[in-house]
Amino acid sequence: MPDNNERDELHRAIWSIADDLRGSVDGWDFKSYVLGTMFYRYISENLTNYINDGEHAAGTTDFDYALLSDEQAEEARASLVEEKGFFMLPSELFCNVCKDAVENENLNEKLEQVFHHIENSAKGSEAESNFAGLFDDFDVNSNKLGATVARRNEKLVKLLNGVANMKLGDYKDHHIDAFGDAYEYLMAMYASGAGKSGGEFFTPADVSELLTRLGTVGKTEVNKVYDPACGSGSLLLKTEKVLGRDRVRQGYFGQEINITTYNLCRINMFLH
Structure with missing residues (x-):
C-alpha cells in the first residue's frame, strides 16, 4: 500500500540521518533538528512553487524563483x-543553502540568519504569531552538535543533506502526515532511552480519527474544537478531515505545556 511504502521510506531516511549524527546529538534533541529542517525545506519549496506557478501561468514558463x-x-x-x-530571499531557500553548505565555513551563522529572517518577515502581518519562535529549538550553536564551529557545521551539512534526500514531494499529495509520522517515529526511537514520559508520544493517526468520530457522533458541524493537551495537533486536524473545513465554525484551540511539542503543533496547523 502507498501509505506503508511512503512511511517506510521516511523512516529509513530519518534512521540514516540519526546514524550520521550518532554520538553527538541526544535523541530527544535530535527530533527538533530533523523536524525543524523538514519544516525549513517545506516552506522553501512551498513559497518557490507558489511563485513559479503564478509566473508559469502568466506565460513565463522558464521562470524559477530559486535562480532569482x-x-x-x-x-x-x-x-x-x-x-x-x-x-x-532566493539565497536563503533550502535548496540554495544546501547547495553551498559544504563550502560554507559559516553555515551555522547562515542558518541562524535564515531562521531569524523568516520569523521577522512575518512581523506586523496576520501570520506573525504563526512564525514567532518556531525555530527556537533549532540551536545551530549548541555544543551538542560539536565542540568547534567546524564540527557543528559538519553535522549541519549531514542534517541538511539527509532531509534534502527525503522524497517528500508535494506535501498535499502525500498519503501520510510526514511531520506527524516523523515525530512519532522519533519518539519511538528515543523516548525510553532518554528517560522521557511515554505521554509525549504522538497519537497515531488512526487513533486520532477514531476518537474524533466518537466525539462527533450525530454531528454534521460544531462551533469550535478544543484539545486541552493537544500534543502535535493530530486530534485537532482530524476534526477537519472528519467534518470538513467549513464545518468547524469558529476554529481550533489547543494547549500544550511542552514547548517543543507546542511548536510542532503550530507547524502542523500551519501546514494544514
Whole structure:
C-alpha cells in the first residue's frame, strides 16, 4: 500500500540521518533538528512553487524563483507576505543553502540568519504569531552538535543533506502526515532511552480519527474544537478531515505545556 511504502521510506531516511549524527546529538534533541529542517525545506519549496506557478501561468514558463537575485526578489516582499504570511530571499531557500553548505565555513551563522529572517518577515502581518519562535529549538550553536564551529557545521551539512534526500514531494499529495509520522517515529526511537514520559508520544493517526468520530457522533458541524493537551495537533486536524473545513465554525484551540511539542503543533496547523 502507498501509505506503508511512503512511511517506510521516511523512516529509513530519518534512521540514516540519526546514524550520521550518532554520538553527538541526544535523541530527544535530535527530533527538533530533523523536524525543524523538514519544516525549513517545506516552506522553501512551498513559497518557490507558489511563485513559479503564478509566473508559469502568466506565460513565463522558464521562470524559477530559486535562480532569482535577492535584489529582484525584494520587489515582491510586501505582496508575498500579504498572500503567504512570510517571505524568503532566493539565497536563503533550502535548496540554495544546501547547495553551498559544504563550502560554507559559516553555515551555522547562515542558518541562524535564515531562521531569524523568516520569523521577522512575518512581523506586523496576520501570520506573525504563526512564525514567532518556531525555530527556537533549532540551536545551530549548541555544543551538542560539536565542540568547534567546524564540527557543528559538519553535522549541519549531514542534517541538511539527509532531509534534502527525503522524497517528500508535494506535501498535499502525500498519503501520510510526514511531520506527524516523523515525530512519532522519533519518539519511538528515543523516548525510553532518554528517560522521557511515554505521554509525549504522538497519537497515531488512526487513533486520532477514531476518537474524533466518537466525539462527533450525530454531528454534521460544531462551533469550535478544543484539545486541552493537544500534543502535535493530530486530534485537532482530524476534526477537519472528519467534518470538513467549513464545518468547524469558529476554529481550533489547543494547549500544550511542552514547548517543543507546542511548536510542532503550530507547524502542523500551519501546514494544514
